[in-house]
Amino acid sequence: MPKPIVLHLGDDIKWNHELYTQLQEKFTIKRSYSMNRSDFMQALKTKQFGDFVAMYRPFWNTGGEMGNWDDELISLLPKSCKIYASAGAGFDWVDTKRMAEQGIIYCNAAAACTESVADAAIWLILSTFRNFSWSAIAARSLDVEKFKDASQNIAAVTHNPNGFSLGIIGLGKIGYRIAQKAHASFEMRILYNDIRRMPAEIEKSIDAKFYAKLDDMLVDADCVLVATPFAGDKVMDAPHFAIMKRGSRLVNIARGKLIDEEALVAALESGHLTSAGLDVHYNEPAVNQKLAKMKNVELLSHTAGASIESHIGFERLGIENILSFFSTGKAVTAVNLHWLKSSSNL
Numbered sequence: 001m002p003k004p005i006v007l008h009l010g011d012d013i014k015w016n017h018e019l020y021t022q023l024q025e026k027f028t029i030k031r032s033y034s035m036n037r038s039d040f041m042q043a044l045k046t047k048q049f050g051d052f053v054a055m056y057r058p059f060w061n062t063g064g065e066m067g068n069w070d071d072e073l074i075s076l077l078p079k080s081c082k083i084y085a086s087a088g089a090g091f092d093w094v095d096t097k098r099m100a101e102q103g104i105i106y107c108n109a110a111a112a113c114t115e116s117v118a119d120a121a122i123w124l125i126l127s128t129f130r131n132f133s134w135s136a137i138a139a140r141s142l143d144v145e146k147f148k149d150a151s152q153n154i155a156a157v158t159h160n161p162n163g164f165s166l167g168i169i170g171l172g173k174i175g176y177r178i179a180q181k182a183h184a185s186f187e188m189r190i191l192y193n194d195i196r197r198m199p200a201e202i203e204k205s206i207d208a209k210f211y212a213k214l215d216d217m218l219v220d221a222d223c224v225l226v227a228t229p230f231a232g233d234k235v236m237d238a239p240h241f242a243i244m245k246r247g248s249r250l251v252n253i254a255r256g257k258l259i260d261e262e263a264l265v266a267a268l269e270s271g272h273l274t275s276a277g278l279d280v281h282y283n284e285p286a287v288n289q290k291l292a293k294m295k296n297v298e299l300l301s302h303t304a305g306a307s308i309e310s311h312i313g314f315e316r317l318g319i320e321n322i323l324s325f326f327s328t329g330k331a332v333t334a335v336n337l338h339w340l341k342s343s344s345n346l
């Protein structure tokens with residue numbers, strides 16, 4: 001009996017060679033490498049990869065050249081395909097509901113980059129309180145006047161985060177890890193808003209206060225952290241910024257489109273918000289020109305999750321998802337089971 005086929009998207013794996021050998025023992029691996037959308041669609045139409053049962057994308061740098069996984073692409077997948085295990089935490093580029101309708105489980109890999117993203121969030125939170133961006137820009141300018149300006153004036157406008165409140169939108173795996181770190185390192189008071197309340201022991205472990213309504217939390221938080229998946233709608237727009245505490249801060253490590261960036265600019269320009277820290281941007285890879293000019297805004301190039309540890313974990317978790325699914329019927333990190341269960345195709 002021929003082995004079932006796994007379609008490996010993108011580059012070779014780099015780290016988990018033993019585990020990959022296990023995958024090769026159980027499956028025939030076909031490769032698409034970095035095909036563009038039209039070549040990839042053509043390959044699916046002509047069944048170039050055969051009737052594969054799973055897709056595996058080990059790292060986010062490659063394997064996404066076909067673009068968003070929408071109805072056009074998903075409807076070309078063979079009916080044999082049951083699981084797509086990909087690198088990456090966010091899955092705004094995959095229509096996971098549409099996949100479920102076709103009986104395909106989508107597995108993300110947030111668990112593999114949680115630590116990296118949480119560390120980056122701590123950097124951004126700290127930066128918004130201490131205005132490190134201003135200091136760094138001045139030092140790199142090689143301009144002694146800018147250096148003196150930063151060195152003499154920053155102390156008058158910055159704070160230790162200790163004892164301030166961090167209001168987290170989305171206390172998932174990543175939000176919780178950030179809360180743990182902020183609570184343990186800076187004794188920050190943790191507030192959170194989510195669609196569901198966490199169990200009492202989770203809340204107790206970080207002394208967290210739950211807000212059923214986002215607006216109520218925005219009024220109380222000294223720093224608002226966006227850590228929720230992007231599902232098509234903004235969570236922060238002008239009315240939200242308006243009710244935030246005067247002098248508070250905003251950090252976003254989730255997706256740029258969750259925030260109305262122009263409204264954020266206006267809130268910073270008016271001084272209603274003191275500072276912001278953004279890993280993600282509305283029009284990536286382009287960064288908002290006004291934000292880029294603000295010394296009280298820390299900006300990163302969507303690298304919060306970028307570390308070798310994340311890469312190793314992405315590769316591993318993807319293979320584990322596929323091996324587990326075909327041996328036990330259960331994937332490790334499926335995100336669309338709620339839709340799959342109700343799908344009439346199953």
Ligand SMILES: O=CC(=O)O
Pocket residue numbers: 087088089090091113305
């Ligand atoms: O943004 C990065 C990711 O979704 O993993």
